[in-house]
Amino acid sequence: MEIKVLQDIMESNKNVAAEVKELLLNKKVYMIDMMSSPGAGKTTLNDKIIDMMKSRYRIAVIEGDIKTTKDSERLAKHNIPIFQIETDRFGGDCHLESSWVKRCLEQFDLDNLDMVIVENVGNLVCPAEFQLGDDERIVVLSVAEGEDKPAKYPLIFNTSHTLVLNKIDLLPHLDYRMDEFFENLNRVNPLMKVFQVSAKTGEGVEALVKHISKNIDDKKS
Amino acid sequence: MEIKVLQDIMESNKNVAAEVKELLLNKKVYMIDMMSSPGAGKTTLNDKIIDMMKSRYRIAVIEGDIKTTKDSERLAKHNIPIFQIETDRFGGDCHLESSWVKRCLEQFDLDNLDMVIVENVGNLVCPAEFQLGDDERIVVLSVAEGEDKPAKYPLIFNTSHTLVLNKIDLLPHLDYRMDEFFENLNRVNPLMKVFQVSAKTGEGVEALVKHISKNIDDKKS
Numbered sequence: 378m379e380i381k382v383l384q385d386i387m388e389s390n391k392n393v394a395a396e397v398k399e400l401l402l403n404k405k406v407y408m409i410d411m412m413s414s415p416g417a418g419k420t421t422l423n424d425k426i427i428d429m430m431k432s433r434y435r436i437a438v439i440e441g442d443i444k445t446t447k448d449s450e451r452l453a454k455h456n457i458p459i460f461q462i463e464t465d466r467f468g469g470d471c472h473l474e475s476s477w478v479k480r481c482l483e484q485f486d487l488d489n490l491d492m493v494i495v496e497n498v499g500n501l502v503c504p505a506e507f508q509l510g511d512d513e514r515i516v517v518l519s520v521a522e523g524e525d526k527p528a529k530y531p532l533i534f535n536t537s538h539t540l541v542l543n544k545i546d547l548l549p550h551l552d553y554r555m556d557e558f559f560e561n562l563n564r565v566n567p568l569m570k571v572f573q574v575s576a577k578t579g580e581g582v583e584a585l586v587k588h589i590s591k592n593i594d595d596k597k598s
Numbered sequence: 599m600e601i602k603v604l605q606d607i608m609e610s611n612k613n614v615a616a617e618v619k620e621l622l623l624n625k626k627v628y629m630i631d632m633m634s635s636p637g638a639g640k641t642t643l644n645d646k647i648i649d650m651m652k653s654r655y656r657i658a659v660i661e662g663d664i665k666t667t668k669d670s671e672r673l674a675k676h677n678i679p680i681f682q683i684e685t686d687r688f689g690g691d692c693h694l695e696s697s698w699v700k701r702c703l704e705q706f707d708l709d710n711l712d713m714v715i716v717e718n719v720g721n722l723v724c725p726a727e728f729q730l731g732d733d734e735r736i737v738v739l740s741v742a743e744g745e746d747k748p749a750k751y752p753l754i755f756n757t758s759h760t761l762v763l764n765k766i767d768l769l770p771h772l773d774y775r776m777d778e779f780f781e782n783l784n785r786v787n788p789l790m791k792v793f794q795v796s797a798k799t800g801e802g803v804e805a806l807v808k809h810i811s812k813n814i815d816d817k818k819s
Contacts, residue, residue, distance in 0.1 A: 415635045415722045415751060416743025443723065445749050469753060471692065471723035499750070501636045502664065502692035502721050521742035521765065522637025528666050529720070530636060532690060544742065550771050552798075577773075 390507050394475040397482065397510025404487040407593045408495065410509045412533060413517035414526075415499030418543040420448045422517060422576035423494055427455050429586050434491040434593060439481045441473040441498045448496060458485050464498060472503040475510055491593050501526065505533035513592060519544040520551060524558040527565045535566040541585060546575040611728050615696040618703065618731025625708040628814045629716065631730045633754060634738035635747075636720030639764040641669045643738060643797035644715055648676050650807045655712040655814060660702045662694040662719045669717060679706050685719060693724040696731055712814050722747065726754035734813060740765045741772060745779040748786045756787040762806060767796040 401408050413419050427436055437458040440449045449461040460481040464470035478495060485493070495511065497504040514537035518526055521544055527534045534540070540562070562569060572588070574581035622629050634640050648657055658679040661670045670682040681702040685691035699716060706714070716732065718725040735758035739747055742765055748755045755761070761783070783790060791809070795802035 414637060414720070414743075415747055416740070442750055444752055445746070447746055447749065465752075469723070469727075471721070498723070499635070500692070500721060500723050502690070502719070503724065506690075519637070519742060521740060521768070522635075525666070525668055526636055528668065529663055531665055531686075547742070547768065547771055550768055 387506070390475050393479055394508040394510035397475055397479050400479075400482065400487070401493075401510065401512070404490070405597050406487050406490050407492045407513075407589075407596045408509070408511040409492070409589070410495050410497060410504075410511040410514045411517060412497045412501070412504045412514065412537070413499060414501045414519070414522060417499070417517045417519040417522065418576045419496050419499070419517050420451050422541060422543060422574070422582070423496060424452060424455075425576050425579060425582050426494070426586060426589070427452065427457065429582065430492075430590065431455060431457065433590070435489055437485050437490050437493045439473075439478060439493060439495045441496055443469050443471070443498060458490075460484060471498055471500050472507050473497050473509060474507055478509050491597070492589070501530045501533055505530075505536055512596065513538050513589075515539045515541060517541045517543050519547075520553050521547055524554050525561060527558075527561040531565045534562065534569065537566070538570060539588070540569050540571045542571060542573045543576055545573050545580065546578050608727070611696050614700055615729040615731035618696055618700050621700075621703065621708070622714075622731065622733070625711070626818050627708050627711050628713045628734075628810075628817050629730070629732040630713070630810070631716045631718060631725075631732040631735045632738060633718045633722070633725045633735065633758070634720060635722045635740070635743060638720070638738045638740040638743065639797045640717050640720070640738050641672050643762060643764060643795070643803070644717060645673060645676075646797050646800060646803050647715075647807060647810070648673065648678065650803065651713075651811065652676060652678065654811070656710055658706050658711050658714045660694075660699060660714060660716045662717060664690050664692070664719060679711075681705060692719055692721050693728050694718050694730060695728055699730050712818070713810070722751045722754055726751075726757055733817065734759050734810075736760045736762060738762045738764050740768075741774050742768055745775050746782060748779075748782040752786045755783065755790065758787070759791060760809070761790050761792045763792060763794045764797055766794050766801065767799050 440461045444465040572585040661682045665686040793806040
């Protein structure tokens with residue numbers, strides 16, 4: 378019985394995700410689903426990315442949080458369309474669902490956008506199970522979280538395209554075994570594209586921006 | 599319909615948690631439900647705590663992970679009873695439920711134990727919703743996760759007794775505003791007991807061990 382209902386939710390989410398995908402294809406808008414543990418640095422990274430890209434691309438953001446509009450406020454200075462989803466208002470959900478994202482997209486002027494960044498709820502588990510209809514799933518992982526995360530949370534790593542290994546400015550102060558991290562990652566998803574960055578200092582972000590820009594251009598052409 | 603099922607799950611979890619509580623009261627065994635984001639340092643902290651307490655107290659551990667027995671292996675050197683729950687085997691659940699904990703407790707020789715530490719699945723959202731029947735809920739939060747976590751994930755902070763603010767050895771390398779963190783915390787749970795520690799260097803762990811030891815002694819007497 379419970380499994381039946383769960384499947385219905387999953388099925389419905391999948392169907393709406395397909396609708397979102399088609400909508401974004403028609404409008405030639407590139408969408409990123411950005412996921413991470415709490416505090417891995419998604420908003421700081423987006424702040425940097427938007428800063429570097431906004432002169433060339435028209436960007437909008439969907440912010441997923443359980444509570445507060447803190448992240449939206451941090452990005453408000455860029456003067457771009459931002460839609461905040463506070464899941465606390467409907468049960469404190471630990472992930473975003475495609476229907477909520479669709480509702481947000483309908484509020485944006487998609488004809489005048491090149492990219493939508495969805496900052497998912499900080500959670501390395503549940504968001505992985507809910508496809509949103511995006512073009513690219515990016516996992517942001519802080520080196521402060523340790524080397525074992527791909528082994529312990531395999532689903533999010535093997536259903537995502539790109540990994541941003543963040544906070545590399547902390548590496549001198551951690552006993553981080555990079556080899557071990559890559560061994561763990563390769564066992565779960567050897568095809569994952571990895572960018573080592575510090576969203577704080579900006580180190581490595583340029584390469585990530587190039588990668589995203591190319592993907593936007595490809596979708597436009 | 600879906601809500602009905604969800605309530606049933608919650609209700610059933612609550613009932614079993616009450617059974618666990620009674621079992622632990624009869625056996626005078628102290629139980630901690632330790633929760634955190636992925637990579638906040640639960641296992642390193644437990645390693646330290648067990649090392650400092652095992653000569654005086656008989657300790658067992660229940661390790662919750664989606665996948666791998668890595669954390670259990672890290673604690674195996676202490677030669678104490680450890681039970682690993684891999685939620686991947688039953689759907690990849692993002693939290694532990696009281697019935698699984700009860701099943702583990704039934705495998706332990708509770709007459710010869712003083713404390714059980716439950717290391718929950720790394721997740722700052724879902725575990726908060728599932729009471730396990732413990733005596734103390736401890737949230738481990740790494741300073742690398744930022745100052746805003748109590749505001750953004752209020753449920754886990756206002757349903758827990760104790761906060762271990764971990765990785766303070768990184769403070770000199772972060773722009774961490776401790777005042778802002780305490781403001782955020784006090785707004786959500788002004789009664790929360792806070793221990794600032796570095797599980798890596800051992801700094802501050804002594805005070806936490808004293809606090810836990812006192813609670814165990816109180817339950818015994």
